Amino acid sequence: xTADEHARHTAALSRxxxxxxxxxxxxxxxxxxxxVYVRERGAVSDAVCVQSYNDAxxxxxVRGTTTRAVNGAVADVVHEVLSW
Numbered sequence: 001x002t003a004d005e006h007a008r009h010t011a012a013l014s015r016x017x018x019x020x021x022x023x024x025x026x027x028x029x030x031x032x033x034x035x036v037y038v039r040e041r042g043a044v045s046d047a048v049c050v051q052s053y054n055d056a057x058x059x060x061x062v063r064g065t066t067t068r069a070v071n072g073a074v075a076d077v078v079h080e081v082l083s084w
Contacts, residue, residue: 001053009053012078013037016048019082048081050074060084 021039025032037048048058056077060068070080
């Protein structure tokens with residue numbers, strides 16, 4: 001991965017946090033298996049799971065039913081999720 005790609009994905013994750021998402025490492029905090037970012041608003045729960053910069057998945061659940069899902073590179077997934 002180039003430095004520009006790394007910066008693009010890192011900036012995308014920063015946008016999630018600045019938009020009110022809460023991130024939690026899964027596994028060893030110094031070398032997590034994944035990072036999960038969550039935002040809940042009323043009956044709507046959004047989540048982004050990042051396993052690597054090229055492997056992220058996001059879902060939106062409304063009252064327990066998945067209504068949207070997207071996967072791909074972190075920057076692309078974050079761009080899509082922030083438009084929901």
